Amino acid sequence: MGVGIEVSNLNAWYGTNHTLQDINLNIPANHATALIGPSGCGKSTFVRCLNRMHETNPIARVTGSVRIGDLDIYADAKPVEIRRRVGMVFQRPNPFPTMSIYDNVAAGLKLNGFSNRRELDEIVEKSLKNSALWDEVKDDLKKKSGASLSGGQQQRLCIARALAVDPEVLLMDEPASALDPVSTSKIEDLIFQLKSQYTIVIVTHNMQQAARVAEKTGFFLNGRMVEFDSTHKIFTNPSDKRTEDYITGRFG
Amino acid sequence: MGTEFKMRASIRALTDYLATGAAVLSTILVVTPLIAIFVYLLIRGIGSLNLDFFTKVPAPVGETGGGMANAIVGSAVLLGMSSIIGIPIGIGAGIYLAEFGRGTRIANAIRFTADVLNGVPSIVMGLAAFSLVVVPQGHFSALAGGIALGIMMVPTVCRSSEEMLLMVPHAVREAALGLGVPNWRSVLSITVRTASPGIITGCMLAFARVAGETAPLLFTALGNQFWSTNLNQPIAALPLQIYVYALSPYDDWHRLAWAGALVLIVLIVLAVSLVRYVTSRGVLKGAS
Numbered sequence: 415m416g417v418g419i420e421v422s423n424l425n426a427w428y429g430t431n432h433t434l435q436d437i438n439l440n441i442p443a444n445h446a447t448a449l450i451g452p453s454g455c456g457k458s459t460f461v462r463c464l465n466r467m468h469e470t471n472p473i474a475r476v477t478g479s480v481r482i483g484d485l486d487i488y489a490d491a492k493p494v495e496i497r498r499r500v501g502m503v504f505q506r507p508n509p510f511p512t513m514s515i516y517d518n519v520a521a522g523l524k525l526n527g528f529s530n531r532r533e534l535d536e537i538v539e540k541s542l543k544n545s546a547l548w549d550e551v552k553d554d555l556k557k558k559s560g561a562s563l564s565g566g567q568q569q570r571l572c573i574a575r576a577l578a579v580d581p582e583v584l585l586m587d588e589p590a591s592a593l594d595p596v597s598t599s600k601i602e603d604l605i606f607q608l609k610s611q612y613t614i615v616i617v618t619h620n621m622q623q624a625a626r627v628a629e630k631t632g633f634f635l636n637g638r639m640v641e642f643d644s645t646h647k648i649f650t651n652p653s654d655k656r657t658e659d660y661i662t663g664r665f666g
Numbered sequence: 667m668g669t670e671f672k673m674r675a676s677i678r679a680l681t682d683y684l685a686t687g688a689a690v691l692s693t694i695l696v697v698t699p700l701i702a703i704f705v706y707l708l709i710r711g712i713g714s715l716n717l718d719f720f721t722k723v724p725a726p727v728g729e730t731g732g733g734m735a736n737a738i739v740g741s742a743v744l745l746g747m748s749s750i751i752g753i754p755i756g757i758g759a760g761i762y763l764a765e766f767g768r769g770t771r772i773a774n775a776i777r778f779t780a781d782v783l784n785g786v787p788s789i790v791m792g793l794a795a796f797s798l799v800v801v802p803q804g805h806f807s808a809l810a811g812g813i814a815l816g817i818m819m820v821p822t823v824c825r826s827s828e829e830m831l832l833m834v835p836h837a838v839r840e841a842a843l844g845l846g847v848p849n850w851r852s853v854l855s856i857t858v859r860t861a862s863p864g865i866i867t868g869c870m871l872a873f874a875r876v877a878g879e880t881a882p883l884l885f886t887a888l889g890n891q892f893w894s895t896n897l898n899q900p901i902a903a904l905p906l907q908i909y910v911y912a913l914s915p916y917d918d919w920h921r922l923a924w925a926g927a928l929v930l931i932v933l934i935v936l937a938v939s940l941v942r943y944v945t946s947r948g949v950l951k952g953a954s
Contacts, residue, residue, distance in 0.1 A: 470843055498846030508837035512860050522845035525855055572841070579845060 416613030417483030417582045418443040419464065424478035426459050426468055433459045435637045437478070441630070446605055446614040448624035448645065451634035452665070457617045458505075460634065461585045464615065465500035466493040482583060498526070501576030501612075505588040507568030509560030509575070515542075515551050518560040518571055522579035537578050545574035546604055566597025573604065577612075584608065586616040590623065602627050621661055625649050633657045704931060711928035714921040719929070724891050724907070730918050734926050736893050738933070740808070740902035743895055744887060745877055745937075747812025748819055752876075753869050755816075756823025757858075760865070763824070764831035765853045777825070784821040791818050792882035800886060808894075808901035811887025815879060819872040826868025830861040866945050870938045877934050880905040904930045 419441040426434035434456045441447045449457040462468040463476055466487060480487050487496045509518050517524070519538045528534065538555070542548040547570040551563070560571055569589060576584060586605070590598040605614055605627045618624050624631050625645055632642040633654075641648065641657045652658045659665055718733045725732025759776060767773030795814035800806055834857050842852035858865070876882075883889070888900035889910060895901070904926055911923035 465844065467840065467844060470840070494846045494848050496846070497844055502844040504837060504840060504844070506837055508835070508841040510838060510841065510856055510860065512862070521842070521856075522847065525842070525845070525847040525851050575841075575845065 415582065416444040416609075416611065419583065419613065419615070420479075420481040421464075422479050424460075424463060424480060425476070426456075426463055427475045428459075428471065429473045433637050434463065437639050439632060439639060439642055441613065441615060443613050444609060444611070445630060446609045446616060446628040447630040447632065448628035449615065449617045449632045449634060450619070450621060450624050450660075452660070453619075455634040456637040457632075457634045458587050461502075461587055461615055461617055464583070464585055465497045465502055467497070467502065469493065498522070498579050499581055500583040500585060501579065501581035503569070503572050503576055503584065503586045503589045506592050507565055507572050509563070509568050509571050511559060511561040513560055514556045515558055515560055515563070515571060516555040519574045519578050521575060526579075538574075541574040541578040542571075544577050544608065545570045546600060546607075547571060547574055564597075566593050566600060569593060569597065569601060570604070573601075577608075581612065583613045583615065586614065588617050588619060591619060598623070621649070633660060635660070707924065707928040707931060711921075711924035711926075714925040715928070719922070719925055723893055724922075726891075727916075732922070734902075734904065734907055734922065734929070736890065737902040737904045737907040737926065738929065739895060740887070740890065741877065741904045741930070741933075743808060743897075743901060744811050744815060744883070744903055745873065747808070747897070748815030748876055749869075749873060751813060751816025752819025752872065753823055756820045756869070756872070757827045757865060759820070759824040760827025760831060761853065761858065763828040765857065777828075780821040780824050783817075784825070787881075788818060788879050789881035789884070792884055792886055795882065796885045803898075805898075806886060806888035806900040808887055808897045808899065811883045811901065811903065812897075814882035814886045815876040818876050818879065818882060819869075822872035822875065823869055826871065827861075827865045830864030830868065831857055833864065834860045863945070866941065870941055874934050874938060877937075878905055878930060880909050904933075 419439075421437055421439045421441070424434060424437040425432070437460060449460065451457050459468060464480060464482070464487075466476075468474050468476055476488065479489070482496070482500060485491055485496075485499075487500075510521060513521060516538055519541050520534050523534060523537065539548065539552075542551065547567060550567060551558070551571075560568065563571060569592075573584075573589075590601045593601065602623060605616065608614060609627075616624075616628065628645050630642065631645040631648040633640045633648065633652075633656075635656055641652060641654045643653070647653075648657060649661055652661065718731055719735075720733060720738065721735050722731070722733035723736045724734065759780070763773050763777055767776070791814050795810045795817070799810035799813055803810070838860055839852060839857060842856040843849065847856070883903050883906050887903055887906065889906040890900045890902040908923045908926045908930070911919040911926065914920070
């Protein structure tokens with residue numbers, strides 16, 4: 415089951431560049447939350463702070479607190495533990511090129527020392543079914559490389575890989591921006607199904623996509639969160655002028 | 667507009683033609699010496715190849731016949747030893763340079779040292795092994811030869827491994843870290859595995875290079891006219907045997923030297939092909 419996320423006074427830097435400033439926000443459990451805003455506004459940095467991927471960059475720095483469920487991720491836990499609870503799907507599909515489809519999905523478990531074959535088989539099948547890829551790949555699970563799939567299939571493979579470690583939160587950083595419309599709609603359908611079991615945070619440049627999949631939407635601009643509300647309210651009656659300008663296409 | 671467009675198109679076509687031609691010509695120039703050497707060795711050497719060559723040790727001076735069985739085995743022993751020494755150290759150092767020490771002063775110093783080591787003449791490597799192993803031990807030995815060749819392999823393996831690891835896309839590393847895999851595990855199981863075809867190529871290059879080295883063996887392994895696989899004794903090696911035979915005044919030995927050179931090249935090609943075959947069997951459909 416998913417858990418909620420409470421972000422308070424979050425600030426982030428790349429070197430001297432203050433990319434996130436005083437972000438406060440409550441992301442509800444078992445819903446999809448979309449983050450929109452022009453390029454470079456900090457939304458990717460923000461999701462990367464939610465699983466401590468931000469700090470894998472040596473010049474990056476974070477202050478403030480993020481609570482995921484009952485865990486204060488910057489105070490109580492190690493980055494690797496958090497990343498097992500908070501899965502991530504990246505902008506470009508990034509399957510492990512030398513691994514089979516099966517090994518890609520099982521990677522998170524295997525690399526953390528899990529080796530029960532029968533259970534692995536079950537988890538791989540379940541994860542691929544959850545990511546709507548099972549029927550397309552079930553005959554060459556161990557024969558084909560993850561890199562041999564199409565872009566859209568690769569992205570669903572990456573979703574299956576993230577789901578296999580059984581996270582509570584799924585972060586998606588523009589998961590469909592490198593995909594064609596058919597693959598995009600498959601990913602969106604998937605988000606729709608997955609949000610009953612996981613808390614989903616999705617960064618997107620595509621405002622229609624935010625409107626289609628998310629209950630809540632946050633608008634980021636220049637490293638600050640301008641507005642956070644129900645998606646319906648953001649797109650029909652935003653309270654901030656800047657939000658309105660952005661969603662009506664006046665900039666960005 | 668029509669004629670100008672056509673003219674530009676034909677210039678482009680001509681440029682394309684010339685560039686392709688230049689590339690093909692360069693390829694031919696690269697391959698020609700190899701083929702020429704191989705054909706010449708075949709002509710000169712194949713006549714002296716017989717079962718004796720592969721089964722007998724060199725005949726004493728004055729007798730005809732004999733073979734290079736001990737040198738073939740000796741080369742295998744020396745190369746096995748040098749690979750055991752050179753490949754793990756080289757790959758380990760390459761991993762450190764590419765993954766853990768990136769941008770640090772130590773890494774830059776190691777990289778510089780490796781490049782210098784790569785340019786050190788091979789006879790100097792032999793002298794180094796001579797003073798490090800032969801002098802303390804008091805006698806020439808296969809061990810000293812293996813160490814000399816092993817040290818020679820290190821810089822090549824190290825730098826090529828580093829380059830191959832740096833070519834692994836950042837996205838692949840992030841994918842592993844994003845799954846909650848610890849960094850060291852991600853490096854060993856994901857990055858190194860992704861780069862492994864290139865790393866293996868680097869190892870094979872280093873292997874093939876030292877397989878033909880004579881100079882580092884002159885005062886380490888020394889050479890041996892008799893059977894020996896004892897690591898503490900002087901051992902025969904194909905390049906050494908070729909060197910000795912080629913400089914001798916006997917026609918019979920000259921012919922054996924040609925045959926030895928042919929066998930050396932064929933064995934290197936076989937060894938590299940075998941490694942490529944074995945390591946490519948696990949590659950999946952569509953893996954890049």
